[in-house]
Amino acid sequence: MATTRTATxxxxxxxxxxSGTVSLDTSGxxxxxxxxxxxxEQANGKTSPEELIAAAHSSCFSMxxxxxxxxxxxxxxxxxxxxxxxxxxxxxxxxxxLSVRAQxxxxxxxDFQAAAEGAKANCPVxxxxxxxxxxxxxxxx
Numbered sequence: 174m175a176t177t178r179t180a181t182x183x184x185x186x187x188x189x190x191x192s193g194t195v196s197l198d199t200s201g202x203x204x205x206x207x208x209x210x211x212x213x214e215q216a217n218g219k220t221s222p223e224e225l226i227a228a229a230h231s232s233c234f235s236m237x238x239x240x241x242x243x244x245x246x247x248x249x250x251x252x253x254x255x256x257x258x259x260x261x262x263x264x265x266x267x268x269x270x271l272s273v274r275a276q277x278x279x280x281x282x283x284d285f286q287a288a289a290e291g292a293k294a295n296c297p298v299x300x301x302x303x304x305x306x307x308x309x310x311x312x313x314x
Contacts, residue, residue: 180225182207195220213262223258223266230298231256234271237296241288242277250276269302272310285313 177199184193184207192208211219231254242249257270273289280288289311293299299307 195225212260221260223260226266226298226302227256227258227269230258230269230271230296230302233296233298234273234292238273238275238289238292241292241295242275242280242285245280245284245288247277247280247284250278266305268306268308270308270310272312274312274314276314280313282313286311 179198180195181198182193182195185191189209192206194204195207196204206219207221208219211217212221212223216224234256235252235254238254239249239252252273252275254271254273257272259267259269261267271293275285275289277285289309293307293309
């Protein structure tokens, strides 16, 4: 069964001096301020499309890795994933770095690395971002 998730952005003004809000409509967990300076310079308490992509990617990757490890008979005790999405004004998103640390009893470092690479290649958000270079740093703790 397919699911659809919805977010809505209300924007007022031009790009450089305007601002807006993005609401997470499906979950209802919040509405967040956005602006060009918060995207291209300092966050200053506001979010950006890149931060929202980082949240989506880190959570999707963690789920995919957890699932893959469990299917291989080595379910993780914990998975912590950080996604760094780099935005260059005038160019766009220039890269994503996924950094994962996981506690996985009974797995070799090589098998963990292979599972992490598989999750990177197959998580739906990674697939949606195929136009961007995605780098992976995986650490078994």
